[in-house]
Amino acid sequence: MFDRLAQMEARYNALSQQMSDPALVTDQKKFQATAKESRDLEPVVEKYREWKKVSEGIAEAKTMLADSDADLRAMAEEELASLEPRLEPIEEELKIMLLPKDPNDDKNVIVELRAGTGGDEAALFVAEVFRMYLRFAEQHRWKVQVLSESESGIGGGLKDVTAIFEGDKVYSQMKYESGVHRVQRVPATETQGRVHTSAITVAVLPEAEEVDIKVEAKDLRIDTFCSSGPGGQSVNTTYSAVRITHLPTNTVVSCQDEKSQIKNREKAMRVLRSRLYEVEAERIHQLQAKERKQQVGSGDRSEKIRTYNFPQNRLTDHRIGLTNHQLAMVMEGQLQPTIDALIAHDVAQKMKGETVDAA
Known part of the structure; x- marks a missing residue:
């Protein structure tokens, strides 16, 4: 040494x-x-x-x-x-x-949240967890750009949202968030006070630079369409939204956050490169890393990495057996103690010479 x-x-x-x-x-x-x-x-x-x-x-x-x-x-x-x-x-x-470091730790990340089991309640929880991540990002002075979002039928809910988190060592902190997040609480629509269980999926992808992954123009199909949702006069009048399909892998990315087609295209390409980078990383390190489908899961409640129990004000991370009885504070972005515990566990496993996946 x-x-x-x-x-x-x-x-x-x-x-x-x-x-x-x-x-x-x-x-x-x-x-x-x-x-x-x-x-x-x-x-x-x-x-x-x-x-x-x-x-x-x-x-x-x-x-x-x-x-x-x-x-x-x-x-x-x-x-x-x-x-x-x-x-x-x-x-x-x-x-x-001196322990081997994750080469992606210094990278920005693409964060994707999607509603799983639970319908409208899951969509509401997507919005709440995304808000938690925004508060966490504020504490670290990270910049967040929303790339796309799909609202649910009820006020404030999100079927899915994709955003870029930019800043210092973002992936080193956020990589442990990938997986299924389960929520247990009494929904606002529940008339008999019963606790319901819902689930959402979170995927955290290290952002790939052009030097990390080369995308050939001939492998892309780029479609434009009218934006939908909030956005002013440009909505449904200009073809500013962009959908990019990577033909060899059939990976589809769309972005309609900006009024400019050029800006939407740039953002969509950032997401596409990151998804293709992850696929390539999995191919190279397939013996060590889980595949993305396994990492994120289908959104079924049984595939949970973490449970948010609101009646008991309790957060439980099932990977390390951590329980925190200050869930209200966690939902306000006080996620650092949980992240620190996951990092400490990861370091301890590496000191034993064991290989541990983030999720």
Whole structure:
């Protein structure tokens, strides 16, 4: 481990020298790649330097224990009492830092929510969970763009909604949300006070850049149509909405959020690239990753990853056995404790050498 850390420190020093070279700034692509690699290495190198400083302090103090001067020996014992308890925790942190990282963790994400079992009640819960994610995004200062949404027959409900979440390390936080979310509560339309169970599906896809996945123009069929729903005078009068079909995989993406056909096309292509990227990633890592259909499921209540029980004010994440009795706060976007617990569980499994899927 420490040989690898020494190599990382040497690489970090080399990158720092490159960053100070004025000639590097003229090549923006290389400059950005160098800066990113340097940023990625920096926390590990800083922790390694802390470990070296503590280790050197312990070695010096042990040498002083052999000194004939009683005062120096007393100082050495005090120094050891202070430094030795710090060494093991730093080493544990370094082990965690050296665990293989998900290459998608720094990416933006495409989030897709769809109503499953439960009809109108499921559609209402889609809207509420999406609102929860919007509040969570606000806390992290992420930017959210709605790409498409389909309203249900009752006020405020959504049959489905797709949005892009952009910001710092979005996928590293949101990737654990993929799966079936079950809700238990008394619907507003229930006259006898019975608790109903409904379900929605959530899919979180890392956004693919053009360098990640190449889409050939000949493989696309692009259709335009009139937008529907809220939107002012342009609705049903201009062909601004776009539907893109990737012919080899029969993947269909549509977007009508913008009044501009060009902007809708750009947004639809972002979603299409991300879906195709996921398919390719599954093909390459099929032994490690679940297929998307398994990840998201059919929306049946039995395929749940999480339950939201409103009568008991309880959230339960079934993957790690976590129970939180502050559901009202979670629905206001206070999702971080749950995410942190999932991340900690994932790290613990990796420390054991086990492969764990996000969902």
